[in-house]
Amino acid sequence: MTKEEKKVNLRELSLLILIEVLEQDSYSNVAIHNTLLKYQYLEKQDRAFLSRLTEGVIERVIEIDYIINQFSKVKTTKMKAPIRNILRMGVYQIMYMDQVPDRAACNEAVKLAQRKGFYNLKGFVNGVLRNISRKKDEILWPDKEKQPKEYLMVTYSFPEWILNLWLTEYSYEQIEEMLKAFLEQKQTTIRCNQTKVTVEELRQQLLEEKITVKEGDYLPFALKISDYNYLKKIKAFRQGLFQVQDESSMLVAYTSGVKNGDYVIDLCAAPGGKSTHIAELLNKTGIVSARDVSEDKVAFINENVARLELSNLKAEVYDATELRKEDIGKADIVLADLPCSGLGVIGKKTDIKYKTKKEDIEALAELQRRILSQAVQYVKPGGILMYSTCTINHIENIDNVNWLLEQYKEFELETLDSNMPDNLKSSTTKRGYLQLLPGKHKTDGFFFAKFRRK
Incomplete structure (x- = not known):
């Protein structure tokens, strides 16, 4: 390790990410990914500490500020951004990181304040954190019955x-x-690429790489992995033997009824989870036209297509709100996994809950309907439209289903039960849609509906 590499201060890296995300409105998954990419040489344990501390603060920032404000005369909203986030990091370590002694959390916060040039505030930082450490059992929480x-x-x-x-x-x-x-702590869910390997072969290869592997909860080709450093270091990933995808998302292609030779259009395809899955299910036949709105997004799809080695998937830049006339009435299946508020995946992208606004949801519901108005035109008679979102709000989900059925009488809901895992069948899957809820189901929050053109 070089001298430069030894100088890395993990808490300072965490602070820089927190300021980027909580103060400058960057996305946490991007900021954390970019930092880990820059410091690839960090040991697995150090990467885990950095991720845990940073993600933990973001995930619990409302609670953390509530605690700080009980012990500080200066409220968090009035503090300078670096001090506010240094205190947040200290509180998270005191409250949630048992492996870090409270004394170390306080001392490191003081050092970090000095390192960032706040010598005159080191006493303030020390006082607030030591007070919280001593009196953490005396914190006044809202009463569940009264509030x-x-x-x-x-x-x-x-x-x-x-x-x-x-x-x-x-x-x-x-x-x-x-x-x-x-x-709750999340494992990474992956979909076995059965065009290249069996589930058991993939499991064995991952175990040989000292990765913890568990079966999925619903689908036979889904696995859950943990205790790995990062994806690109996994040989099986580089070889295209699996794709990261939640089981909720896997259900879309799995229940679509796709058959050999089908022409499939995926309107908002990036990063390519559903497109690549349906291409695999086509058994090297048919064609999947995967589209998205920007070069960057299409490049991301192509990266996955090349790694998985799928010759029947073509990705291109196209705006889903615009009608492509040559595709009218041509598709056996249209996938419309549309832009949404993302409130179903807060467990994996914690900052979504802070960044989304009420007016965003109303605008997104309108955008979804604009895209659906184009999507229905591509479906051939007897063909299928699969509508999905990774959220749990009625306006973006069941309200859009009812709107589509009202606007386009040639479409009807088709049962999902013919290919639905038994432990997910319900009165709504029989009708043609499913709302998955975290806690109730072992997946992200996710909605999908299956329509057939009469």
């Missing part, structure tokens, strides 16, 4: 407006179940 919504907001670090929305659609108990699930 039910405030209890959820603080306990699960959740914005009030989203809770207000969900309280009109789900029970309090169901919402708390989802919020608990969002905070």
Whole structure:
């Protein structure tokens, strides 16, 4: 290791990411990924510490600020950004990282404040964190019975407006179940590329690489992996033997009824999970036309296509809101996994809950309908339209299903049960749609519906 590599201060790296995400509105997955890419030489343990600390602060920032504000005369909103985030990091270590002694969390925060030029505030940082460390059992929490919504907001670090929305659609108990699930440690779910390897062969190869492997919860070709450094270091990933994809998303291609020789259009395909899955299910026949709105997104699809070695998938730049006349009535299957609020994947992209606004959801529902208006035209008579989102709001999901059925009488819902895992069958899958909820199901929050053109 070079002298430069030895100088890396993990807490300082975490601070830089937090400022980028919480103060400058960057996306956490991008900021963390870019940092880990830059410091690839870090040991597995150091990478894990950096990810845990950074993601933990982002995930629990409302709760952390609530704690700080009980012990500091200066409220977090009035603090300078570096100090605010140094304190947040200290509190997270004190409250949630047992392997870090409280004394070390305080001392490292003081050193970091000095390192960033805040010599005059080192006493303030030290005082606040040591006070929290001594009195963490005396923190006053909202009473669940008397302040039910405030209890959820603080306990699960959740914005009030989203809770207000969900309280009109789900029970309090169901919402708390989802919020608990969002905070649970996640394994990486992968889909075996069965054009190249069997599930058992993939499992054995991953085990040989000292990776922990578990079966998926619903699908025979899904596995869950953990205890690995990063994806590109896994030989099986580089060889194209698997694709990272949640089981909820895998269900779309799996229940579509795709058959050899089909022509499939995926309108908003990046990063290519559903496109590549349906290309695999086509058994080297047919064609998948995978489209997305930018060169960057299409490059991402092509990267996965090349790695998985799928010759029947072609990716191109195309705006899904514009009609491509030569495709009218040509597709056996159209996949419309549309831009959405993403509130179903908060467990994996924690900052979504802070970045999404109520007005965004209304605008997205309108965009979804604009794209669906084009999507229906591509479906041939007897063909299938699969509509999906990674969110759990009615306006983006079942409301759009009802809107489509009302606007386009030539479409009807088709049962999902012919290819649905038994432990997911319900009264709604029989009708043709499924809302997956974290906590209730062992997946992301996800919605999909299957329509057939009469």
